[in-house]
Amino acid sequence: MKKFLSVILAVAMMLTMVVAFAGCSGSGKTEDTTGGDTTAAASSDVADIKAKGKLVIGVTIYEPMNYKDDAGQWTGFDTEYAQAVCDKLGVDAEFVVIDWDNKFLELEAKTIDCIWNGMTITDEVTLNSSVTDAYVKNAQVVVTTADVKASYTTVADMTDLTFAAEAGSAGAEALDDAGMTYTAVSDQASALMEVASGSADACVIDLTMANAMTGEGTSYADLVQVEELNEEEYGIACRKDSDLTAEINKITDELMADGTMDKLAEKYELTLVK
Helix, strand or coil: CHHHHHHHHHHHHHHHHHHHHHHHCCCCCEECCCCCEECCCCCCHHHHHHHHCEEEEEECCECCCEEECCCCCEECHHHHHHHHHHHHHCCEEEEEECCHHHHHHHHHCCCCCEEEEEEECCHHHHHHCEECCCCEEECEEEEEEHHHHHHCCCHHHCCCCCEEEECCCHHHHHHHHCCCCEEEECCHHHHHHHHHHCCCCEEEEEHHHHHHHECCCCCECCEEEEEECCCEEEEEEECCCCCHHHHHHHHHHHHHHCCHHHHHHHHHCCCECC
């Protein structure tokens, strides 16, 4: 009798294991209480950002896009633009200074939610991130002293000069394309300082920064622009396949429609992409 009961129990246990295995090895869907099938929802960056109550934004010091005022507070076109988007998302904007050369590593590691810093849309950017619609026009421009400018008219004539450019920037890429050697520095402001101090003869930076920081009445009154190397557009980088990209695009359309973007462009003397 005991032997018979042992056999019955063993069979029952085997049947239980078969049923459990069948429940785990299906299509990956689970049946809900209403009788329908539901698939696990994809991870949402927007939901995560709203849950933590802040958008963490990777930036460098880059006037007029993101920089600090005399009180040490973040300001600039991209700063105010990001804050306006965050207001509509119902979250705070947190700006984090990053190493520009490692910006995509920061993005993938989720130490930041996006890169929002006058970032030129390039093949490298579109390969490594999900990019928003372009919003501001830009160009790469050579900046040097008035004395140097008097001796040169084009970049092709400047092969004997020493250049500086931000590592991983569109300016560095433009110099690479022109076959020019340069010293890589941490940000565009440092590239300007290299020229102002005499450590470099010239630098290549964004036109937006050159307009804001060089020439009469600026921080670098003795520095001048020589030549625009190309034409570009700025975009905001999110993680690959992130739903944040579409959300920023949607809110930007709203800010375009209500005049917010036009007011910011006029304040910071920039040209919008429309």
